[in-house]
Amino acid sequence: xxxxxxxxxxxxxxxxxxxxxxxxxxxxxxxxxxxxxxxxxxxxxxxxxxxxxxxxxxxxxxxxxxxxxxxxxxxxxxxxxxxxxxxxxxxxxxxxxxxxxxxxxxxxxxxxxxxxxxxxxxxxxxxxxxxxxxxxxxxxxxxxxxxxxxxxxxxxxxxxxxxxxxxxxxxxxxxxxxxxxxxxxxxxxxxxxxxxxxxxxxxxxxxxxxxxxxxxxxxxxxxxxxxxxxxxxxxxxxxxxxxxxxxxxxxxxxxxxxxxxxxxxxxxxxxxxxxxxxxxxxxxxxxxxxxxxxxxxxxxxxxxxxxxxxxxxxxxxxxxxxxxxxxxxxxxxxxxxxxxxxxxxxxxxxxxxxxxxxxxxxxxxxxxxxxxxxxxxxxxxxxx
Amino acid sequence: xxxxxxxxxxxxxxxxxxxxxxxxxxxxxxxxxxxxxxxxxxxxxxxxxxxxxxxxxxxxxxxxxxxxxxxxxxxxxxxxxxxxxxxxxxxxxxxxxxxxxxxxxxxxxxxxxxxxxxxxxxxxxxxxxxxxxxxxxxxxxxxxxxxxxxxxxxxxxxxxxxxxxxxxxxxxxxxxxxxxxxxxxxxxxxxxxxxxxxxxxxxxxxxxxxxxxxxxxxxxxxxxxxxxxxxxxxxxxxxxxxxxxxxxxxxxxxxxxxxxxxxxxxxxxxxxxxxxxxxxxxxxxxxxxxxxxxxxxxxxxxxxxxxxxxxxxxxxxxxxxxxxxxxxxxxxxxxxxxxxxxxxxxxxxxxxxxxxxxxxxxxxxxxxxxxxxxxxxxxxxxxx
Numbered sequence: 126x127x128x129x130x131x132x133x134x135x136x137x138x139x140x141x142x143x144x145x146x147x148x149x150x151x152x153x154x155x156x157x158x159x160x161x162x163x164x165x166x167x168x169x170x171x172x173x174x175x176x177x178x179x180x181x182x183x184x185x186x187x188x189x190x191x192x193x194x195x196x197x198x199x200x201x202x203x204x205x206x207x208x209x210x211x212x213x214x215x216x217x218x219x220x221x222x223x224x225x226x227x228x229x230x231x232x233x234x235x236x237x238x239x240x241x242x243x244x245x246x247x248x249x250x251x252x253x254x255x256x257x258x259x260x261x262x263x264x265x266x267x268x269x270x271x272x273x274x275x276x277x278x279x280x281x282x283x284x285x286x287x288x289x290x291x292x293x294x295x296x297x298x299x300x301x302x303x304x305x306x307x308x309x310x311x312x313x314x315x316x317x318x319x320x321x322x323x324x325x326x327x328x329x330x331x332x333x334x335x336x337x338x339x340x341x342x343x344x345x346x347x348x349x350x351x352x353x354x355x356x357x358x359x360x361x362x363x364x365x366x367x368x369x370x371x372x373x374x375x376x377x378x379x380x381x382x383x384x385x386x387x388x389x390x391x392x393x394x395x396x397x398x399x400x401x402x403x404x405x406x407x408x409x410x411x412x413x414x415x416x417x418x419x420x421x422x423x424x425x426x427x428x429x430x431x432x433x434x435x436x437x438x439x440x441x442x443x444x445x446x447x448x449x450x451x452x453x454x455x456x457x458x459x460x461x462x463x464x465x466x467x468x469x470x471x472x473x474x475x476x477x478x479x480x481x482x483x484x485x486x487x488x489x490x491x492x493x494x495x496x497x498x499x500x501x502x503x504x505x506x507x508x509x
Numbered sequence: 510x511x512x513x514x515x516x517x518x519x520x521x522x523x524x525x526x527x528x529x530x531x532x533x534x535x536x537x538x539x540x541x542x543x544x545x546x547x548x549x550x551x552x553x554x555x556x557x558x559x560x561x562x563x564x565x566x567x568x569x570x571x572x573x574x575x576x577x578x579x580x581x582x583x584x585x586x587x588x589x590x591x592x593x594x595x596x597x598x599x600x601x602x603x604x605x606x607x608x609x610x611x612x613x614x615x616x617x618x619x620x621x622x623x624x625x626x627x628x629x630x631x632x633x634x635x636x637x638x639x640x641x642x643x644x645x646x647x648x649x650x651x652x653x654x655x656x657x658x659x660x661x662x663x664x665x666x667x668x669x670x671x672x673x674x675x676x677x678x679x680x681x682x683x684x685x686x687x688x689x690x691x692x693x694x695x696x697x698x699x700x701x702x703x704x705x706x707x708x709x710x711x712x713x714x715x716x717x718x719x720x721x722x723x724x725x726x727x728x729x730x731x732x733x734x735x736x737x738x739x740x741x742x743x744x745x746x747x748x749x750x751x752x753x754x755x756x757x758x759x760x761x762x763x764x765x766x767x768x769x770x771x772x773x774x775x776x777x778x779x780x781x782x783x784x785x786x787x788x789x790x791x792x793x794x795x796x797x798x799x800x801x802x803x804x805x806x807x808x809x810x811x812x813x814x815x816x817x818x819x820x821x822x823x824x825x826x827x828x829x830x831x832x833x834x835x836x837x838x839x840x841x842x843x844x845x846x847x848x849x850x851x852x853x854x855x856x857x858x859x860x861x862x863x864x865x866x867x868x869x870x871x872x873x874x875x876x877x878x879x880x881x882x883x884x885x886x887x888x889x890x891x892x893x
Contacts, residue, residue, distance in 0.1 A: 172820030172828045172844070202816050204829075204845030237813020238846055342821045344813075415799070415880075416888050423889025429621020429728075432586050436556030437726045444556045445588075460556070461588035462622055496799075498882030504800050505807025 127278030130290030133353025141249025511662030514674030517737025525633025
């Protein structure tokens with residue numbers, strides 16, 4: 126059910142004709158209240174798409190009544206006219222739903238540098254509004270897909286009677302992101318904008334921010350969290366934050382599992398770091414090493430790639446104290462040859478690489494994928 | 510002729526049996542003087558191979574009488590025993606040639622984390638010494654190949670009667686490097702170690718350091734410059750430095766042209782930067798963007814990938830002022846759509862991407878390659 130798992134929300138996903146493929150390309154999520162509290166986090170890329178500029182302003186007000194999302198075009202690097210297109214999309218959505226455009230968030234995904242076909246998108250808004258329903262969450266999740274092979278939804282319901290649900294598209298991270306990552310989370314808990322913001326930032330920091338499929342940061346990444354208050358229940362903040370984190374983690378792993386061309390999901394656990402920041406830095410550096418990603422694709426426990434990646438960081442460690450395990454086999458001990466690499470089985474889709482820096486108590490996990498010929502094929506013809 | 514283009518040098522390349530393939534795997538370069546001045550630059554990776562630790566010490570003395578180089582094994586992450594192997598290699602080379610082991614540099618390339626077969630390597634040193642000749646430069650260049658498809662040599666002769674020549678293997682950069690990059694440069698000019706060091710550091714900074722094939726830094730990268738003084742000519746330092754830079758640039762472009770699996774050479778010119786360091790940072794960030802590298806492979810002028818890469822840097826620029834050209838067509842103007850992307854032809858092997866930050870007078874060029882399915886195939890089975 127995704128974004129309509131929580132009470133107080135309706136959603137729709139329809140085909141406006143933005144995509145040449147004729148598949149669904151426009152999604153609408155409406156918060157019917159009673160509250161309209163919202164929070165959001167956006168790409169840290171300095172080249173931001175028009176809808177990101179728009180939605181950042183909308184979210185600053187702490188109130189979002191609807192989100193209109195299109196696939197088939199990122200509306201990034203489209204100049205003032207592109208921003209006008211985003212504005213017009215919010216206006217049309219507000220008009221047809223009787224809302225205030227300043228409370229309508231907009232998200233777009235697809236090719237950078239191309240104007241959206243507004244002659245198709247604007248009538249599509251009317252169609253989407255007419256299709257809104259309390260079980261439209263799946264259709265909305267389908268309509269935001271670009272290169273995704275499956276749509277992605279998640280939800281958890283707390284014993285106290287409130288729910289957090291959501292949908293996601295893309296295969297990447299908040300910053301950076303493989304392709305555009307769009308996420309809309311909804312809850313019927315009674316939570317004000319400030320508490321939503323706290324819970325959302327805490328959740329994304331250790332979920333979407335720790336997925337690094339290909340090290341490329343999108344211009345459009347957007348994560349929104351809307352609260353309708355329809356359950357009437359005011360949750361404990363810790364329980365609420367944990368629920369948001371659970372849904373984010375679920376969606377984040379779905380993104381990894383559906384990354385472009387990937388055949389392996391790689392979990393990189395860095396332990397024994399001096400600080401969490403250094404653990405993340407080392408894990409991310411390993412995650413971005415193309416040679417290692419190719420080796421994992423070939424089911425080759427080539428731990429030298431891990432060490433040469435770690436060696437490029439400025440984290441605290443002694444090169445002669447590094448231990449590295451692949452799927453639990455410590456193939457590198459004290460910076461040199463450890464257990465027999467032939468003991469490593471890499472047949473399963475999930476591969477776990479553990480690096481122990483022996484420099485402190487901190488740790489972090491980053492998720493990535495292998496690098497495959499399919500990734501190359503998919504991205505060598507993306508805009509043609 | 511490569512390393513034997515200059516007078517006063519002999520070289521050899523032989524098959525010691527280190528590689529399972531049975532192709533040449535051991536090279537020897539000897540400086541017959543009268544001078545034995547030398548300089549070197551090495552990988553900045555904190556995980557350094559044993560021969561790098563050894564040769565850094567040798568070069569510190571300013572005197573190198575011979576360089577012994579093997580392919581078929583990097584001797585990295587091999588612990589104290591690996592260092593003993595390097596030491597034994599230098600000792601055997603010194604012994605057979607009647608030299609001081611402390612003046613014998615060692616370089617290795619190949620798989621990380623595997624001990625070298627010393628029972629084959631040490632007798633190979635004798636064979637190489639017996640094969641030394643004043644025209645052995647080509648054979649030496651062949652013997653240091655790993656995944657290289659061609660061997661790489663270059664030389665320039667100055668009107669004053671001195672020569673700078675050299676050989677290289679690998680496809681990458683000094684820091685980072687795709688696979689191990691090994692370079693030996695020789696000159697018969699009369700130049701002391703300090704002036705060699707100045708010329709070499711200046712040359713590598715804008716040549717090998719500006720090649721970024723896949724963003725991966727090797728544990729073994731080594732560039733050595735040896736001067737025999739055999740021409741009897743003491744060159745003007747500026748002319749000498751320029752000759753060294755020319756040979757380095759020639760070899761660096763040969764590395765790019767032979768990068769693993771590459772079908773395109775990509776030159777990234779960043780202009781209008783506030784500082785040279787920022788120009789390099791932006792160019793390198795573009796060079797490492799896998800999505801862009803795939804797009805270039807597909808001959809797709811997807812300039813949005815360039816902008817989204819630039820946006821991840823902290824360089825000074827206004828996103829709405831960025832201009833980007835691909836092969837001379839300014840497809841992005843003022844951060845938005847520029848000239849028609851259909852005007853861009855990407856059929857040639859060389860692709861030039863120009864980014865104008867409009868933030869100052871500095872500029873820099875970085876060379877990279879496209880990302881291809883062949884790269885994935887080659888590196889998914891590298892150690893198996």
